[in-house]
Amino acid sequence: MRSERLTLALESGAVELPPQGRILVLRPRAGDDLSSLQRDRVQVVTGFRPDHDFFAAQGFDVATDPVGQYAAALVCLPRAREQARALLAQAAAHVQPGGPILVDGQKTDGIEAALRELRDMGAAPGAPLSKAHGKTFSVAAGRDLSDWAARDRLIDGGFVTRPGVFSADGIDHASALLAAALPEKLPARVGDLGAGWGYLSKAVLSRTGVAECHLIEAEAEALECARHNLADVRARFHWADALRFRPDRAFDAVVCNPPFHTSRDADPALGIAFLRAAAGMLTTSGTLWLVANRHLPYEPVLAELFRELEDRGGDSRFRLCRASRPMTRPAPGTVPRRPA
CATH class of the missing domain: 3.40.50.150 (Vaccinia Virus protein VP39)
Structure with missing residues (x-):
C-alpha cells in the first residue's frame, strides 16, 4: 500500500525529490517496498529490530538514529499520535531547509490528523495523494517542530x-x-x-x-x-x-x-x-x-x-x-x- 502511493506520487509529480543528497526514511515496516527510491541515497532509520533487520538484509544503510543533514525525508506514520509527531519533528530537524518531507500513512494511522495539524500551524503541506485507504503528502522543511520532539x-x-x-x-x-x-x-x-x-x-x-x-x-x-x-x-x-x-x-x-x-x-x-x-x-x-x-x-x-x-x-x-x-x-x- 505504501509502495503504491509512493510510486504514484513520484511518477505523477505530486511530490518531487531533489536529484542529489541523502534521503532519510523514518520507521518503514518490514515488507514495505522502497524500490521507488534510489537505494544508494537512502538511509533507513528505525529502532524496531525486525524492521531494522529486514531492510539491512535488502542492502539498505540502516541506523537507529539520524546522523547529520539529509536532502529529503520520508516519514512512515505510526498509529501513536505522540510518536508520529516525534518522527515529524525528527525529520524537520534533519532535512535541509526547503527540502521535501514526505509523509505517508493509512487513515487508521492518523494521516488525516497529521495533515490537519500541519495545515493549522501554517506548514502548508502539498495536496495529498490518496490511494489504498491512505495518503501521501509533502511539506517543506524549515518549520520548527521541536515542541513535538520525543521527551522522556x-x-x-x-x-x-x-x-x-x-x-x-x-x-x-x-x-x-x-x-x-x-x-x-x-x-x-x-x-x-x-x-x-x-x-x-x-x-x-x-x-x-x-x-x-x-x-x-x-x-x-x-x-x-x-x-x-x-x-x-x-x-x-x-x-x-x-x-x-x-x-x-x-x-x-x-x-x-x-x-x-x-x-x-x-x-x-x-x-x-x-x-x-x-x-x-x-x-x-x-x-x-x-x-x-x-x-x-x-x-x-x-x-x-x-x-x-x-x-x-x-x-x-x-x-x-x-x-x-x-x-x-x-x-x-x-x-x-x-x-x-
Whole structure:
C-alpha cells in the first residue's frame, strides 16, 4: 500500500525529490517496498529490530538514529499520535531547509490528523495523494517542530518511558498481575521476553536467588528506558527480535507478557510464536511464567510445548500460567517464524 502511493506520487509529480543528497526514511515496516527510491541515497532509520533487520538484509544503510543533514525525508506514520509527531519533528530537524518531507500513512494511522495539524500551524503541506485507504503528502522543511520532539516521561513508580513504547502512560495491568504472582524466590538465570521498559525485570530482580536477568526487547527506545529504570548490575540488555534471539546459555526461567497485535486486530499467531521462542530458551527443567488475555488460544500450544501446566489465576481479562519442563529444545539455529 505504501509502495503504491509512493510510486504514484513520484511518477505523477505530486511530490518531487531533489536529484542529489541523502534521503532519510523514518520507521518503514518490514515488507514495505522502497524500490521507488534510489537505494544508494537512502538511509533507513528505525529502532524496531525486525524492521531494522529486514531492510539491512535488502542492502539498505540502516541506523537507529539520524546522523547529520539529509536532502529529503520520508516519514512512515505510526498509529501513536505522540510518536508520529516525534518522527515529524525528527525529520524537520534533519532535512535541509526547503527540502521535501514526505509523509505517508493509512487513515487508521492518523494521516488525516497529521495533515490537519500541519495545515493549522501554517506548514502548508502539498495536496495529498490518496490511494489504498491512505495518503501521501509533502511539506517543506524549515518549520520548527521541536515542541513535538520525543521527551522522556516519568510515570507512577518512578519509571521512565517515551512516546510510542508499549504502556508509555503507566504500568500495564497484565504485567502488574504477573509481577505480583511471581514467587519470592526465582532461579539464577531469568529471561524477560519482550521486556519493554523493564517493569517485569525489576520485579524479577527484587526476588531472591536471581543472579542474572536478561531483557530481550525489539524496540531500542524501550530498551533505553529500561537502562534508566534498572540500575542493577545483574541486568543484561539485548536489543533483539525475541523470535530470533538465542541466549548463550539456556535460561532457568522466562517471564513473558507477549504481544498479540500486528495491526489493530488481534493476531494470536504472534503470541504463539513468543511461547515457542520462550520454550526454546529454557533448560529442560525450566519454567515459563506467562500472563495473557483469556480469550487467546494459548492453552493447547502450552500443552504441546511443556510437560507441566498450571493455571495460577488472574482476573476476568487475564490468565496467569506457570508452564514448566519443555518437551524438547529446538535444534541450534532454528527459530519460530514471525507472523506476516
